[in-house]
Amino acid sequence: MSCCGGGAMAPNSIETITTSPFEGQKPGTSGLRKPVGTFQQPHYSENFIQAGLIAGLGDKLVGSSLAVGGDGRFFCKEAAQLIIKMAAANGVSRIVIGQNGILSTPACSHIIRKYKLDGGFILTASHNPGGPKGDFGIKYNISNGGPAPEGITDKIYKITQTISEYKIVPNLKVDISHKGTTSHKIAGATLTVEVVDSVTDYVEFMKEIFNFSKIKEYVKSKNILLNAMNGVTGPYLQKIFVKEMGLPSDSCLNCEVLPDFGGRHPDPNLTYASDLVDIMKQGKHDFAAAFDGDGDRNMILGHKAFFVTPCDSLAVLAGNLQCIPYFQKHGVKGFARSMPTSEAVDKVAEKNGKECFEVPTGWKFFGNLMDAGKINLCGEESFGTGSDHIREKDGIWAALAWLSVLAHKNKSVEEVLMEHWEIYGRNFFSRYDYENVSAEAGAKLMEGLDKLIQDPKTRGMTFSDPTGKSYRMQYLDNFEYTDPIDGSVSKNQGIRFLFEEGSRIIYRLSGTGSSGATIRIYVEGYEKSENPQFYKEDAQDFLKPLITIAVRTSKLKELTGRDQPTVIT
Ligand code: VG1
Ligand code: CO
DSSP: OOSSSTTOOOTTOOEEEEOOOOTTOOOBTTBEEEEHHHHHSTTHHHHHHHHHHHHHHGGGOTTOEEEEEEOOOTTHHHHHHHHHHHHHHTTOOEEEEEEEEEOOHHHHHHHHHHTTOSEEEEEOOTTSOOSTTSEEEEEEEETTSSBOOHHHHHHHHHHHHHOOEEEEOTTOOOOOSSOEEEEEEETTEEEEEEEEOTTHHHHHHHHHHSOHHHHHHHHHTSOEEEEOTTSTTHHHHIIIIIIITOOOGGGEESOSOOTTGGGSOOOOSTTTTHHHHHHHHTTOOSEEEEEOTTSOBEEEEEGGGEEEOHHHHHHHHHHTGGGOHHHHHHOOOEEEEETTSOTHHHHHHHHHTOEEEEEOSSGGGTHHHHHTTSOSEEEETTTEEEETTSSSOOHHHHHHHHHHHHHHHTOOHHHHHHHHHHHHOEEEEEEEEEEEEOHHHHHHHHHHHHHHHHSTTTTTOEEEOTTOOEEEEEEEEEOOEEOTTTOOEEOOOOEEEEEGGGOEEEEEEOSSOSSSEEEEEEEEEEEOOSOGGGGGSOHHHHHHHHHHHHHHHTTHHHHHOOSSOSEEO
16 A cells, blocks of 8 residues: 555655666776766666676675765766665665765775675766766776676676666665664665765774874975865865874865866876976975875876876885885785886886786776785876775875885985886886777777787887887787686787887777777886986987887877877876
C-alpha cells in the first residue's frame, strides 16, 4: 500500500528505469571525462554509474561499501546525490562521503583504504577546466584505493554498450552538508551514510608519514608559496601549512574551492600556473608548489622559479629516501615510472640496487606492483608523484616530501638538483602538447608512425636535424606492457624511438581529453659531464635537434597545420 495516496511512490522505494546505451562511455587514462552538458543528459550519468557498480563490485554489490568524493567542480554535488540514490537501489549498505561531496583524489584513495571499503567513485575531470561549459568526470576505484584496472574499465565499457535499465531510489534525500552518520531504510535493508570531514583523515595520515615538526621549523625560516589553483587542495593546504605549521595565510594562494576553478585550467605547469612562476621569478621566495583540480598533481619550483621537471622530482626523491620517515620505517624495494617519463629514476635504481619498472601512462598501472610489495615510490612526467601510502598520485604528499628533503639537507632546490645531476648525470626532458587537434589528424599521425616503425628500413637508420646533429636508432616499437603480477597485456601504449646513448622520442595520443585529440611528443636526452656548469643548460636548447627531428618525422605540421605546441613542459 502506498503511504502517500494517489499512486505516488512510497518513500525510498526502488525504481527500475528503462534506458538505452550512449556511445563513447569508454573510460580513458583516468575515468570517463566529457563536457558537463554530456553528463547532464537524461540517463547519461546513470548509465555509467550503473555500469560502474556492476563491473566494479560484481557479486559483492549487495551489502557492499563505497567512498564518494569529488574535487568540487560544477555538477559534483548532483552526481554525488545520484550515486547515493543508485547505490542505495543496488543494495550498497555503507557510503563514506566527504562533507559537501568534497574529497581530493588522494584523500578519497586514503579513505577507501582506511575504512576498508569495497570501492569508490571519484568525481573529477582532474586538470581539465570546470564550470557549466567545462568538463566533468567519473572514475571508479577499487578496494586497494586505486583506479580500476583495465579488466574492470573494459567491463564497464561493455556494460554501457548494452545497458537497458538502471536502479534508483528517486526519493532518497541525504544531507551531505553536515558531518555525521544517518541510516536510511531501503526496501527492508539499511543504507548507512557517513559524511566525514574532507581533510581530517588525510592530514592525520600525512602527520604519520612525515616529520611535521621538522618541516615546520624549516618552512618558518623560509619563504614558501603554495597554489591550490582554486581546486580541491585549498582547505588541505590551509589546514597543513597555516594551521599546523603556522605559515601566514597569504602563503597559500587561490584556496577557495570554485566550481569553475576561477575560469582557468587547474593544471600545475609552466603555462597554466604562470602567475605563480611570475611571482617566483621576483626572487622573494625559496620554494613553491602548485596542485591540480583534484589534488593529485604537483609542480615544484625553487628560488627564482627554478623548475623541477616531474621526472627529476621522482628521481631526486628516489635518491634521498633517508629524508622521509615513512620510507625509513617501511623500507623501499623498488621504483616505477610511466613509459614516457624520463629514465632519471632508472639511474638512481641502478646505482642503489633497487628494481625499476616501466608501465604505460596512467596511475592504474602502478597498483598491482604496489599491492605485491614490489614498488614503494613511482611517478609520471605529467606532474604525478606518489608512494604506496595510497594508490593514487598525491600532490600535497609530493610537496611535503620535497620539503622533507630540503629540511634534511638544508640546501636549496637548485642545489639539491645540482648534487643529483653530479651523481647520476642529467636526463634532459621535454613534452610538447598539441591540444584540440582533430581526432582524424591525430589518428593519421599515429598511423603514419606505426607504418614507419614496421618498415624494416627504419631500424638502424640515423636521424639528423638541419644542423647535422644526428642520432642512430637503436630500437623502436609501439609500447606493449605485460603486467608482471596478473599477466594482463596492454597494447598500443605509445610509439617509442630509442636512440643510442639514451635519447628517446615518444608519441602518444592523450586519453583524458573530452573532444578532438591531443598529441603528446616526449623528448629526452642524457648527458654525464665532469663540468657541473653543463647541467645548467636550458633543456629546450639541449633538446632542440631532437625536437626538430620528432616534429618532422611525425609530419605533424602537414597533418595538423600546427606550427607551435599549446603547452611545452
Ligand atoms: C594524462 C597524463 C597521465 C596521467 C593522466 C591522469 O593522461 O599524461 O600521465 O596519468 O593524465 O592524470 P593523457 O592520457 O591525457 O596523456 V589526472 O591528474 O588528469 O587524473
Ligand atoms: Co589530477
